[in-house]
């Protein structure tokens with residue numbers, strides 16, 4: 108039985124990855140940081156099948172201990188301060204978690220068991236103000252937020268430990284991926300949740316920021332399979348994971364409203380650009396996943412329309428039962 112350790116087990120991606128690994132017969136361990144209230148919503152349905160280990164990205168000994176306790180064959184580093192907007196309010200902490208946290212884990216692997224295969228959750232935010240379209244593995248990074256900068260560090264330290272110490276370390280450069288388990292502060296879930304509540308007569312408007320930015324949005328459940336595939340290869344490498352299609356925030360909102368039969372959607376959306384302004388914006392992302400398709404045999408399975416419908420339907424069910 109293979110063993111896997113996932114950092115940030117309470118997060119969106121970790122919940123899907125844990126399901127996938129359990130289905131494949133893995134023994135799954137996950138780390139949680141200490142919080143004053145338990146935050147296990149996303150993994151409630153599998154809680155009895157996984158083993159939780161307390162550990163924080165800031166605390167080296169807790170990371171060492173997580174590895175000593177779980178003895179993993181594969182380690183997936185999904186923990187991070189992952190909200191781009193917050194990274195301007197907490198730039199140093201974002202660097203500590205999202206950048207230096209990666210080095211702490213790699214150091215733990217290097218000193219405890221360098222045979223552990225490592226996955227780093229890199230991001231399309233590293234491309235930021237894009238220098239090439241579509242973005243691929245060799246596209247120059249131009250991050251636009253403390254989060255993006257921290258992810259660039261995490262990416263290069265992963266490459267560096269692979270080249271310096273021969274650790275099997277992969278970096279998955281994942282474009283935005285969403286699901287009904289997405290945090291409510293991200294724009295897609297904010298929209299699907301707001302649309303559900305408007306449909307049920309519980310609210311009238313959603314306040315958003317700029318509706319123009321475009322993202323390459325995929326389904327998180329499809330993307331965790333790519334993470335696993337990367338660690339099953341003979342050689343460690345880096346891959347872009349995306350759908351190859353992008354849409355604006357406006358298109359997402361329009362489709363979400365149409366899903367519930369509301370066509371005059373603009374009546375329900377307030378675009379308050381100044382109060383949601385980011386000091387620097389990422390306007391346009393679209394990924395080229397041809398390397399992942401060729402080497403990993405991976406491709407996205409869920410269309411944009413299906414994703415939007417899935418999220419709105421799930422939020423209607425959630426809000427109906429409240």
Ligand code: NDP
Pocket residue numbers: 114115116117118119120121139140142146162163164165184185186187188189190204228229230231280281282283284285290
């Ligand atoms: P989430 O925000 O849903 O989950 C992040 C996880 O990290 C949570 O479990 C959180 O714990 C944990 N965490 C935060 N800070 C610490 C810390 N100091 N020590 C230990 N754990 C911590 O993110 P996603 O699931 O969406 O993303 C997973 C990873 O992939 C992240 O690294 C993200 O940056 C990256 N990524 C995500 C993309 C996306 O579109 N979803 C795209 C590209 C990259 P808690 O619940 O306690 O807050």
Ligand code: GDR
Pocket residue numbers: 189190191192229230231232281282283284292293294295297314315316317318320321322356383385388389
């Ligand atoms: P992003 O996701 O920054 O791409 O990072 P987010 O959903 O926060 O923003 C996407 C775009 O929508 C615009 N926007 C709004 N965003 C939010 N959150 N709330 C609003 O009301 C709103 N109105 C417009 C934003 O300005 C932006 O242009 C996500 C995270 O999961 C990262 O961790 C991950 O690395 C990247 O995706 C790839």
